[in-house]
Amino acid sequence: MSTDARRLDPVDVVIVGGGWAGCIMAKEMTEAGRSVVVLERGPDRGTASDGAYPASIDELEGNFRYKLFQDLSKHTVTIRNNSRQVALPYRRMAAFLPGEGVGGAGLHWSGVHFRIPPDDLRLRTRVIEKYGAKFIPEGMNLQDYGVTYEELEPFFDRAEKVFGTSGEAYKVNGQVVGKGNVFSPSRSDHFPLPALKDVYTAHLFRKAATEAGFHPYSLPAANASRQYVNPYGAQMGPCNFCGYCSGYACYMYSKASPNVNILPVLRRHPLFELRAACNVLKVELDSDGRRATGVTYADAEGNTVTQPAELVILSAFQFHNVRLMLLSGIGKPYDPARNEGVVGRNFVYQNVTTSTVWLDPKVETNQYVGTGGGGVAFDDFNSENFDHGPLGFVGGSPVWVNQAGVKAIAAAYSGGPPGTPRWGSAWKAGMIDTYRHSLRIDAHGTNMAYRDVYLDLDPTWKDAHGQPLLRMTFDWKDNDIRMNRYVVDKIGNVAKAMGARRVHLTSREFGKPFDTRQYQTTHLGGGAVMGTDPGTSALNRYLQSWDVHNVFVIGANAFPQGTGYNPTGMVAALAYWAAHHIRTTYLARPGPLAG
């Protein structure tokens, strides 16, 4: 295909994907004086058009017709639970909801904006230090990121300032300064905005978690608690708790997005060009496969176009980055039989279950009030904040009330307490009672990487351009199920302290396979992970391909394990970290970054 392609004039940098990672990299590269083209597969989007009030306040279009999400009719994946099965296409949106269009998942996300626990960055090392190498279960590919919290801290700080993140610090420069997360590491500065107000259910959870002996804190939220101007000069309005975050372009300009926080500035830069509706087919390599020469894409009219560039940055969604590497021959594909190769290795997810607590029928929980990133959490059972020795599993879960705004169709689907029929008068009564008087508590857990959980190209199904779909081989493992069950059991103590009328604890069940039909989370990770060993990572610690030095791959694909936290804050920090090293070292002396 590449030989017939129309060849454009070269640019310095071509970036695949117009979400958070792509827009951060584009901003950084234009600041460095480089010409940049961003290729985005989906349509151009903006808050003024896609987030207009009241037309955008439409749950059917936003959450059930997936207005801002990936067009599965053109591109999807195949999924199976193990390599003995035939993987089948993910034909309808359900378990995870990848984005598409300018802003990417950063337009439809909720806004929970975390740093990563320092121990998670060196989890293999930490587990061996604390419990010995034998503690790691057979078949678990436990790995370190190859970067420390101290190294990333300036970039977490930078991302929070760009996103206008609301929160309360615990420690700044080693001094305890507030009622933030006691397990969180020291910061170089406060959050740019104070924490959002607690909605009622979060307020109750904070009180009950304290009574139960845990350490609650305000979730860090990229939903502005006040009017804010970020370092780029982009403006945000104060969040009004409208409840239309996840699945929507925030009409209040309160939820951080590439469209609100970066693109208004970037679009005016003379060195920047955005091309929407351009689907990248492959990265072009030179004859020995050691250097990228640009990318080939299909434009909106169906023309095949080659864009030469000195530097190629893949910043599409996690699994699209992995697929483009496989389609382009960048890095050695993973072979699960030998546990060798790196592209597709350490594919991970997140281990989330939601429990429900019913309060007195006189108490209105007002679940429609909400903000995507707001809420109250405790980390007593996350990361290495507790002793895993007697428990015998690796990983953990933050626990939280994150009331993002429950809307009417979702309430109807959720129905009543377990045992209630799904329709008819009993359903109606149970559903209304549940909507008005209950609250939800999530255990938002880690997912470890396993030798037989991976990504590769599907042998059968193709996308709209005739290229193989990506194939996911994924199932829940006993370690992760045991972790979930341990943490969910603790939620019972909190519910009791709340004076619950009824509690339904939901935990993962042994022997029940991953179910693609039920929404779980869109926090997919790994598949092209960062690290310090080219034998187990596709990228070095600067997110640079070990094999093709002028290809950087930015996204949650770099996570060796699925974190208990929401991934966006880490992805943004990794983007600024990689950009810093490209700007300070790579551009002057292109080649593999060492050290």
Next chain:
Amino acid sequence: MQGLAGAAACGTVLASSGRAGPVAAPPYRPQFFDAAEWAFLVAACDRLIPADASGPGAVALDVPRFIDRQMDTPYAHGAQWYMSGPFMAGPDNLGYQLPYAPRELYRHGIAGMNAHAATRHGRPFAALSAALQDDLLRAAERGSLVFGDVPSATFFEQLLANVMEGAFSDPIHGGNTGMGGWAMLGFPGARADFMDWVDQYGVHYPLGSVSISGERA
């Protein structure tokens, strides 16, 4: 009894939207469904969300009209689903694998439901008693009916999902008439501003729902 209750609640909702008197079904001419299909749809909606003490039913909320209008959207033509073959059966947990878009699921499913009603009871679904209709819907939900290559549970889930959407989505889509679905839930709809309510703890929100087009309940 169920039918009478449905008519009464229907009248209440219609009256609040300024239209005349109780009617058995909304005065709407379906564009997609033929007469037999429409009769099934109205009857099934009335069982899935019956009018009762909790609030209006799906018929008064014009859920059948919502579904008929949806059949004219790209969604119903399968435009949002990956519809490339080959189509292979697999374990349930790997999700939907049939070559049918929602429009086709309705055509197959309603014909199947009416065929089962005729075989078992000698009448189409809409002419059965409420108890027999519930039995057939439960059998479909359990997956114990077969309609050619469409499992009855697949059709049932499609129908139930669209019924829920019709009762609780913005009235701009043709259902949730008079915002009756939102009123029974206590959902304020498109108000989307709780700046001064976020810390009014445990208290019922005092303002009624509004819709995208500016209706107020």
